[in-house]
Amino acid sequence: MNYPNIVKGSFINRPNRFIAYVQILSGDGEEKTVICHVKNTGRCKELLLPGVTVLLQYHPEASVLGRKTEYSLIGVYKKREEDTLLINMDSQAPNLAAYEWILGSESVCDVKREVTYGQSRFDLAFQLIGKDESGCVTRTPAFMEVKGVTLENNNHALFPDAPTIRGIKHIEELIHAKNDGYEAYLLFVIQMKGMTGFSPNEETQPEFKEALKKALAAGVHVLAYDCQITENSMIVDQPVPLNLD
Template sequence: MNYSYIVKGSFINRPNRFIAYVQILTGESKGNTVVCHVKNTGRCKELLLPGATVLLQYHPEASVLGRKTEYSLIGVFKMREGDTLLINMDSQAPNLAAYEWLLGCGSVCEIKREVTYGQSRFDLAFQLIEKEESGNIRHIPAFMEVKGVTLEEHNRALFPDAPTIRGIKHIEELIHAKKDGYEAYLLFLIQMKGMTGFSPNERTQPELKKALQKADAAGVHILAYDCQVTENSMTVDQPVPVYLD
């Protein structure tokens, strides 16, 4: 999950969910104020504060492609007491990062993206490779839904930062898939490092916590992984404990 043409900027404001005004801090356009596409429709109020240092991806082909903006806001440096945390904010990055991660797993094959099942479209579908005691190899069909996580409090990753009806629907569909004989996975991809655990954000949406507990009881695999995040890349890294209580 790599980016090109990355520059730093200073966040000014966000008049709506889709755009932000940023002053460029590095590169040939240093000092200019530009309009950026925000690649995350979440609230992100704790991240996008006036003066925050953000990462922008420059799109040199913007005019050819008919883009309205030449820049996309993809990351932010969150100032915390005693340190600075780099967070990838690109909501499209988790799906691709998870896909690349599965490609490197020797226990899966036939990986597909954006697969329809029932009334939903899951991010990933694949075959689990299982070796039986007899030595035979069998393939088990599986679905995975991926949710990007950018909210943290005191080194605990939380999801969501805004109510998500669509997220509840996906959880219900994963439960149905499990009952129909598929393996079902819900991956919370934490777009940062240094988290000690993951929890549903009960203050924002208590229904999600109940849905996750229901899914866990039904046999849906609920996973959380953190990511190695740099200014121009994001890679799935290590599992993080999941707390549903």
């Protein structure tokens, strides 16, 4: 997935979950402060610190579309002791990136987005293509729920960054789908590169870790993949080891 019209800025503050103030350079080289829509309603306190470099997407058609802001905050350079890590923090990006990724697989077909099942709406539904013992082509229905990951500690990705009752509910629905004969997948899209592993954030929500263990025991496929990140793109890339210890 790609972002046109990317602008760099310096983060000032975030008065609420939905907007932030960022300082950028105008076309004539003058500094100005702009109001941005934050495309992530999570806390992100470890990312959005005063003075950090952030990435904004400029929307030249904002007034035509009735947008309240001309800019969306979609990425941040996280300062670490040894380096600076580029993180995509657009909470809408993982679903689209996962959709593009799964479309590239030869073992799936009939991919659909936002499909209702039970009391939940899963991000993706598709048919798994295989062969039975006689060599005949088979198709097995499957669901996938996608979670974006922006929290890391010492090159280890963690989810969630805040308690999520909704996330546990999705896991429970995936277990129900598996018991009903569907294949079920939980995909963690790590919105950065260079992670050595992925774990549920037990310190923040131990119940999520227990739900994840229950899902694995029920046969739900739990996957974690990192992404190739640039200032104007994000592509699902390589698997990252899952660590539940």
